[in-house]
Amino acid sequence: MKFSWKVLVLWTLPALIIGFFFWQGAFASAPAEMTKNTASTRMTYGRFLEYLDTGRVKSVDLYEGGRTAIVEAVDPELDNRMQRLRVDLPYNAPELVSRLRDSNISFDSHPMRNDGAIWGLLGNLVFPVLLIGGLFFLFRRSSNIPGGPGQAMNFGKSKARFQMEAKTGIKFDDVAGIDEAKEELQEVVTFLKQPERFTAVGAKIPKGVLLVGPPGTGKTLLAKAIAGEAGVPFFSISGSEFVEMFVGVGASRVRDLFKKAKDNAPCLIFIDEIDAVGRQRGAGIGGGNDEREQTLNQLLTEMDGFEGNTGIIIIAATNRPDVLDSALLRPGRFDRQVIVDAPDLKGRLEILKVHSRNKKLAPSVSLEAIARRSPGFTGADLANLLNEAAILTARRRKDAITLAEIDDAVDRVVAGMEGTPLVDSKSKRLIAYHEIGHALIGTLVKEHDPVQKVTLIPRGQAQGLTWFTPDEEQGLISRSQLKARITGALGGRAAEAEIFGHSEITTGAGGDLQQVSGMARQMVTRFGMSELGPLSLESQGGEVFLGRDWMSRSEYSESIAAQIDAQVRTIVAECYEIAKQIIRENRTVCDRLVDLLIEKETIDGEEFRQIVAEYTDLPEKQQFVPTL
Ligand SMILES: Nc1ncnc2c1ncn2[C@@H]1O[C@H](COP(=O)(O)OP(=O)(O)OP(=O)(O)O)[C@@H](O)[C@H]1O
Ligand SMILES: [Zn+2]
Structure with missing residues (x-):
């Protein structure tokens, strides 16, 4: 943190104040009773009751919240002399207290010895706490003057957790690569800016739009x-923040949010992750979640409670529209859906243009090459990629981002931080065979995407990696392509088993197998590509289609489940056999590639294919591979 007087004053002043009151509190109420609250002789509780019954007790003083009594009693064994005795009482003996009150024994109850000091201290703390609270509030206010450009204001963390930005400062130009969504939403800007245009001809302005798409798009x-284009305030909250532990909190947050929005209309409300509150009611584990349903009901009520021409538009985002309560999607609520998908090649190029505006790129770097190198990247990934590249450039003390940094940044965004390679050892050899297994099968199976590079440099969780260049904007994927992918993904395990023997196979294939099972299962249940025929048997969420409704997996018959499992197993077994066979038949080139990989740590796709081609014919598709 940078040094500033404001911070110094804000922290030291309260500290001094607290310190002062602690110091004062500790002395202020050192109680005078302290002297009375002592007695050297103890008496058991049972004895005390006996004394009480026989009328020997003259006075009782309770201390320490009723846990200790100082009793004055006459002791017959000591010539009926008065004695001060200390009795430890069983905690909280209310009958005793009422009995003493009703008797004519002198009875008093004192705050405990330290009670006095503590209460005094607490009493004294209330003031400084209020003072500090006030100071912080002032500080927050002064640094968050509403209306400043792009300023976020958090309305009282404890109550409504929504953010408000008076001006977002974001324009449509800042959003790239999702042109269709932008076009559809252009109209919403007009709703906010010129509602008259619509109401004049009797059109009902929609209240809610649902944006559907994966994270980061x-x-x-x-x-x-x-909001920025329309020049209206932007209110935002995440669905997960609505739902709290305490029943009723979420609903009251919804109420607060809409109240604030109405006060600031025209404006835009954005609810991220709406599926967190908007799931189908009564569908939760154990019959549902009262708090969530209450929050959802409040949201529905609020949406019904205002007219479309009030100037409030609600935009919600989710990547699971299928789990939303149908009440949310009815007319008058989120009745418009706009898909915001991961960008295609052209879209990625546009996004890269936006995010490279303020970055220094070497002339050799073409954004188009980066776009081609990053299939499947979302806008957020691309922004992250350029930023990582810039950081690497700065670290390497270069003055502009070159292709080397872009390349490393892509690897980093996809697979995580680079680790240190293993020294030559048996496990390094095994990993090399595993990766070469993937790459070799990827190269020799006809329908597989070409190898981009194989490396033994660890990244993230992986000890080695094989990268493939996916067929750009491929669209539909055929059954044989899916099987080729499964075979390629099994290549690592197949090589381990063929070379080192079944007893030496490792956990390194865990991630591969997860992918394999996922793909094979989808072939059977979603794409109707097995002997079970062209049937959709499962939704993305793992639900199963039966007759008219989607049901959870447990609801469909055991026999269907068994049939699905059998089909999945057949596909995987078949692919695994092919993979092992390819390794067996190409053992010589496999060994040579492994030696080369251990020596060089990385082999690029072109070199890899050249070496393989010396031993065997490459399938046609693999012979001409565009490189970056
Ligand atoms: N289409 C895009 N054009 C330009 N930048 C983008 C685009 N998509 C994402 N980004 C960049 O990624 C960042 C994160 O995106 P954003 O938070 O809008 O994604 P999201 O879809 O709302 O994700 P989530 O569902 O995880 O909230 C943006 O701030 C922006 O820098
Ligand atoms: Zn693998």
Whole structure:
């Protein structure tokens, strides 16, 4: 943190104040009773009751919240002399207290010895706490003057956790690569800016739009751009923040949010992750979640409670539209859906243009090459990629980002941080065979995507990696392509088993097998590519289609489940056999590639294919591979 007087004053002043009151509190109420609260002789509780019954007790003083009594009693064994005795009482003896009150024994109850000091201290703390609270509030206020450009204001963390930005400062130009979504939402800007145009001809302005798409595709950004273009305030909250532990809190947050929004209309409300509150009611584990349902009901009520021309538009985002309660999607609520998907090649190029505006790129770097190198990247990934590349450039003390940094940044975004390679050892050899297994099968199976590079440099969780260049914008995927992918993914395990023997296979294939099972299962249940025929048997969420409704997996018959499992197993077994066979038949080139990989740590796709081609014919598709 940078040094500033404001911070110094804000922290030291309260500290001094607290210190002062502690010091004062500790002395202020050192009680005078301390002297009375002592007695050297103890008496058991039973004895005390006996004394009480026989009328020997003259006075009782309770201390320490009723846990200790100092009793004055006459002791017959000591010539009826008065004695001060200390009795430890069983905690909280209310009958005793009422009995003493009703008797004519002198009875008093004192705050405990330290009670006095503690209460005094607490009493004295209330003031400084209020003072500090006030100071912080002032500080927050002064640094968050509403209306400042792009300023986020958090309305009282404890109550409504929504953010408000008076001006988002984001324009449609800042959002790229999702042109269709932008076009559809252009109209929303007009709803906010000129509602008269619609109401004049009797059109009902929609209240809610649902943005559907995977994380990081720019849904939040798009919503902010709408607010920015329309020049209206932007309220945002995440669905997960609505739902709290305490029943009723979520509903009251919804109420607060809409109240604030109405006060600031025209404006835009953005609810991220709406599926967190908007799941189908009564579908939760154990019959549902009262708090969530209450929150959802409040949201529905609020949405019904205002007219479309009030100037409030609600935009919600989710990547699971299928789990949403159908009440949310009815007319008058989120009745418009806009898909915000991961960008295609052209889209990625556009996004890269936006995010490279303020970055220094070497002339040799073409954004198009980066776009080609990053299939499947979302807008957030691309922004992250360029930033990582810039960080690497700075670390390497270069003055512009070159292809080397882009390349490393891609690997980093996809697979995580680079680790230190293993020294030559048996396990390094095994990993090399595993990766070469993937790459070799990827190269020799006809329908597989070409190898981009194989490396033994660990990244993230992986000890080695094989990269493939996916067929750009391929669209539909055929059954044989899926089987080729499964075979390739099994290549690592197949090589381990063929070379080192079944007893030496390792956990390194765990991730591969997960992918394999996922793909094979989808072939059977989603794409109707097995002997079970062209049937959709399972939704993405793991639900199963039976007759008219989607049901959870446990609801369909054991026999269907068994048939699905058998089909999945057949596909995987078949692919695994092919993979092992390819390794067996190409053992010589496999060994040579492993030696080379251990020596060089990385082999690029072109070199890899050249070496393989010396031993065997490459399938046609693999012979001409565009490189970056
Ligand atoms: N289409 C895009 N154009 C430009 N930048 C984008 C785009 N998509 C994402 N980004 C960048 O990624 C960041 C994160 O995106 P954003 O938060 O909008 O994604 P999201 O879809 O809302 O994700 P989530 O569902 O995880 O909230 C943005 O701030 C922006 O820098
Ligand atoms: Zn693997």
